[in-house]
Amino acid sequence: MKGIKLYVLATGVLPQDKSILIAGLTQATEKNRNPVPVWSRTPTYAVLIEHPDGYVLFDTSVNPEGMTKRFPQSLKTMNNYEAADDEQFPARLAQLKVKPEQIKYIVMSHMHFDHAGNLELFTNAEITVHEDEFAQAYKAFGLNSEMGVYVWEDLHQAAMKKLNWKLLPAGVEKKVLLPGLTIYNFGSGHSYGMLGLLVELESAGNILLVADAIYTSTNYGPPLKPPGIIYDSIGWARTAEKIREIATEKNAQVWFGHDEDQLKTLKKSTEGYYE
Numbered sequence: 001m002k003g004i005k006l007y008v009l010a011t012g013v014l015p016q017d018k019s020i021l022i023a024g025l026t027q028a029t030e031k032n033r034n035p036v037p038v039w040s041r042t043p044t045y046a047v048l049i050e051h052p053d054g055y056v057l058f059d060t061s062v063n064p065e066g067m068t069k070r071f072p073q074s075l076k077t078m079n080n081y082e083a084a085d086d087e088q089f090p091a092r093l094a095q096l097k098v099k100p101e102q103i104k105y106i107v108m109s110h111m112h113f114d115h116a117g118n119l120e121l122f123t124n125a126e127i128t129v130h131e132d133e134f135a136q137a138y139k140a141f142g143l144n145s146e147m148g149v150y151v152w153e154d155l156h157q158a159a160m161k162k163l164n165w166k167l168l169p170a171g172v173e174k175k176v177l178l179p180g181l182t183i184y185n186f187g188s189g190h191s192y193g194m195l196g197l198l199v200e201l202e203s204a205g206n207i208l209l210v211a212d213a214i215y216t217s218t219n220y221g222p223p224l225k226p227p228g229i230i231y232d233s234i235g236w237a238r239t240a241e242k243i244r245e246i247a248t249e250k251n252a253q254v255w256f257g258h259d260e261d262q263l264k265t266l267k268k269s270t271e272g273y274y275e
């Protein structure tokens with residue numbers, strides 16, 4: 001659609017064992033009982049869309065105080081998040097002279113720490129999230145239980161701000177957010193409820209943002225390779241095939257959630273935008 005601009009906000013890396021992204025990547029065998037794990041500098045990013053009807057965000061990346069204050073030790077040990085000051089998510093928005101209160105809509109792929117870290121900033125936005133994802137994240141929050149890849153303080157700050165949540169019911173397959181922007185319900189897979197966003201650009205063509213429904217092109221295959229973090233393996237595989245169908249039907253590029261090679265090829269917000 002004419003008049004839509006898309007910015008890629010690259011927000012630092014998660015140094016981690018690559019088997020988090022690709023399950024069983026370095027599995028031992030009789031002949032190789034002590035395989036060497038592959039180290040990954042897994043990139044994180046969010047997407048800002050400038051639409052004639054207002055600013056839209058797809059995800060909100062990691063909280064700048066994650067490593068110093070918010071993350072439990074287990075999360076820091078697994079993902080030693082690295083981002084220079086100018087790579088932090090709020091800084092990326094500021095570089096484009098966009099104020100958080102100007103954001104009108106947010107689509108949350110899911111609520112893990114590297115996607116939901118800055119929700120508290122967006123008090124004017126309507127925030128769409130899968131109802132099952134929201135329910136499970138806030139269930140863990142309320143129970144004060146071990147939260148794994150959700151961060152208690154991120155959810156606490158979001159709750160304190162009385163944000164304008166819009167829950168996408170499990171049975172709704174897709175929803176037009178604005179002309180040229182369609183939310184897809186990928187259901188359970190990597191997490192309890194995953195959402196994607198199809199962005200229809202005039203010159204760059206269609207882009208399907210799938211976030212962690214598919215971490216990398218290696219997971220996508222074919223053949224499919226499941227990720228190391230997965231809630232519903234059957235749902236995950238079903239989603240991957242659904243994504244392939246949508247991408248074919250809409251002639252869309254698929255942008256994965258944490259693909260180092262793919263992100264290198266994308267134009268970052270410091271270099272320009274897609275339109």
Ligand SMILES: [Zn+2]
Binds near residue numbers: 112
């Ligand atoms: Zn992620």
